[in-house]
Amino acid sequence: MGEVDPAFIQDVEHRPKLAAPQAEGIPLIDLASLTGYSPSDGGAVAASTAIERLVAEIGDACKKWGFFAVVNHGVAVEKRERIEREAREFFGQGLEEKKKVRRDERKVFGYYETEHTKNVRDWKEVFDFAVQEPMLVPASHEDGEEGVTEWTNQWPEYPPGLREALKEYARELEKLAYKLMGLIAQSLGLPANRFDEFFKDQTSFVRLNHYPVCPVPHLALGVGRHKDAVALTILAQDDVGGLEVKRKSDGEWVLVKPIPDSFIINVGDIIQVWSNKAYESVEHRVMVNSEKERFSIPFFFSPSHYTMVQPLKELTDEHDPPKYRPYNWGKFLVTRKASNFKKLEVENIQIHHFRI
Ligand SMILES: O=C(O)CCC(=O)C(=O)O
Numbered sequence: 001m002g003e004v005d006p007a008f009i010q011d012v013e014h015r016p017k018l019a020a021p022q023a024e025g026i027p028l029i030d031l032a033s034l035t036g037y038s039p040s041d042g043g044a045v046a047a048s049t050a051i052e053r054l055v056a057e058i059g060d061a062c063k064k065w066g067f068f069a070v071v072n073h074g075v076a077v078e079k080r081e082r083i084e085r086e087a088r089e090f091f092g093q094g095l096e097e098k099k100k101v102r103r104d105e106r107k108v109f110g111y112y113e114t115e116h117t118k119n120v121r122d123w124k125e126v127f128d129f130a131v132q133e134p135m136l137v138p139a140s141h142e143d144g145e146e147g148v149t150e151w152t153n154q155w156p157e158y159p160p161g162l163r164e165a166l167k168e169y170a171r172e173l174e175k176l177a178y179k180l181m182g183l184i185a186q187s188l189g190l191p192a193n194r195f196d197e198f199f200k201d202q203t204s205f206v207r208l209n210h211y212p213v214c215p216v217p218h219l220a221l222g223v224g225r226h227k228d229a230v231a232l233t234i235l236a237q238d239d240v241g242g243l244e245v246k247r248k249s250d251g252e253w254v255l256v257k258p259i260p261d262s263f264i265i266n267v268g269d270i271i272q273v274w275s276n277k278a279y280e281s282v283e284h285r286v287m288v289n290s291e292k293e294r295f296s297i298p299f300f301f302s303p304s305h306y307t308m309v310q311p312l313k314e315l316t317d318e319h320d321p322p323k324y325r326p327y328n329w330g331k332f333l334v335t336r337k338a339s340n341f342k343k344l345e346v347e348n349i350q351i352h353h354f355r356i
């Protein structure tokens, strides 16, 4: 392995098995009956039995897996193909070009090639951008400091169509995100629009992931094991495969097989807290491969910075008391971003720090 930087090498117990078991995979859910569904009307359409069935399926998938795939989701395939083409063009440039829009402590969106997950370097490069611009966030992660600041996007000169393609894609994905949150709310016995208020000044962002060919796929990972801190993730992956999910039933890592024109949905930490752990955010990681590069695009649906994330009152009572203390999402986000630029001795901020 001579020239591979040791920063990429996973500890033995976290290395991937390249021939992962072809065991039972995540549920596949058909959203065809969602046409015309709008959570903002409180789920009035949800009277139909087709929607009731869908709600039950989603609830089941959230409980058992924390992950599921969806088809017939209503996002036009051309919009997705367009952004996939633009992403290839962008990452196909030389490092010097890409570094012109490199992310740093002050400009937190843009290109980045040295991300670490749990202090091991990921075999990937990324481009991040905010869905709602400017993104409002706390100016400081310190408690008691009230100031708010704005985070803005950086756009490369090339490819010239990237910006428009990404914005158009984000608008589509946002609609899907609201629908999914509506179904998830209903599956918890809540009105379909229960979560909408939290996303008024959303801090959602989209990431373009590029996993180059890797000479040591048995030692490194594209993304090390982690849970998503956000509310909900909607991921587009190409046909190469590599995403693995830790199956709740037995702790096995199982491959999420690519299905054309599907999205992978996963419950993030915030839904885990809102639902008082009825649904859990599940660990996942990405394998790389020595023959093919891989691209993926997660949309991280995240609430307004001033949201106090806590178990919903409707879902707690004296028999089922809150399992988490409230935490401020903006402060959490800013703390995370700041720690991205340091190699930490201590663990990154996590929701279990707020466990009661
Ligand atoms: O590329 C993938 O399949 C997943 C990426 C991921 O988990 C992340 O960026 O949080």
Ligand SMILES: [Fe+2]
Residues within 6 Å of the ligand: 226, 227, 228, 284
């Ligand atoms: Fe993730």
